Amino acid sequence: MESLTTIDESISAANAIAVERMMNAEPILYEADLAYKCIPGFGTKKLILHAGPPISWAHMCGAQRGAVIGAILYEHWAETASDAEKLAESGEVIFVACHNHSAVGPMAGVISPNMPVFIAKDRATGKTAFTNFNEGLGKALRFGAFDTQVIRRLEWMKTTLAPALKAAVKSIVSEREGIALKLIVSQALQMGDDCHNRNLAGSSLFLREIVPHLYGKVHEKDASESYNFLNSNNHFFLNLVLVASKVMADAASNIRYSTIVTAIARNGTEVGIRVSGLGDKWFTDNATIPDGLYFPGYSAADANPDIGDSTITETVGLGGAAMAASPSIVKFVGGSVKDALEMTNTFKKITIARHPHFTIPYIDFEGTPTGIDIRKVLRSGITPRANTGIAHKVPGIGQIGAGIVTLPILPFKKALREYAKEYGI
């Protein structure tokens, strides 16, 4: 066994490298295409990616099942919801966690072969990550809804929006390397986004990048429809923040001795974390119900437990860690402006750095707390808190609110015990 000093020094050095790589990664959006054409592993299989740590159909929550049923209908693997459920139960459909394919998706995070995805890469390493397109709020597949309106919108996104965005991104790449997502995220924080549950500024800035390359590349009607969709969806940039965050988190992954968290994800049944020095292993506990504000007619009794890969934002210093940047978000998720500031301040107690590029004007341009150290979480008893959407627990209904969720501490304990085994402590 190594001496205490050596272990401490090894961890500190590894954590410094991990967080520096996380904060200095440069995610570039450079392509949009259908999932089966670009995400390795799809091939001709009936493969569906989902949010959170790995889970089987038998253990999936209502919202996750609803999204899977919708994906099966969208792919024409079944014609009715009932047949879709039977197919999912049969074992013929393979379910894999998005993170295991370098992908991330908000809420149910379902990605099936014919869904369009964005591809981002790290400027330095070229390492890629994927995310699906955002459908907007309310009745959407990612919240477990799968009625005709939801499927038709997905089909329109495939046949109209995806070719338009593919052409626009290609046009941008012909002029420069792609869209520098980190610059948009940095600017969006200055403009009042937390870059998890508020993405109004980010979506607007993205639109400014895309629009000059949208018209003239596809039929004008398709360009206009695409513009109208993007312009009316204040959350379109959410998925792009996620893929940017995934690139940043992956840059910090797999560094021996590092105790920095490199993924936080929920599948609606379990919440899981990954730790840099422990590779791709998941450490999990039961997902909890967020504390939130509900749409009229709904309450916490209707809520699905916490779900989605979107906590990759908190992993890299955004979302809950950047709440002080977004006073207006408390109207959507509950609480006061003071609470938003306190949430950022609380993150300081469990992180090891302040982000040099993600700064908050409201607190004198202080950097967001970045690099969650499992040791700090366990010693303080403070676990990360995140902004999140809330889905109905019954498949087929969709979003019913938004709120704040506090992660359980058990995954951090499990990770620490595994760390002790791995490093002989």
Added chain:
Amino acid sequence: MITLPEHVRILNVRAKLFYDAAIGQNVEAVHVDWRPEPQLEKDIEEILDRMGG
């Protein structure tokens, strides 16, 4: 309903809700963000001790 003495000063610990309520009623108050140390299992404490940091 409990009524407070007229001249009261409050030292509030942990639950900020009470501090905010006191300030809202123009009562002099100081907030201390303190919480008891988490109760960890012995093996977790021992691992953390050995890891340092």
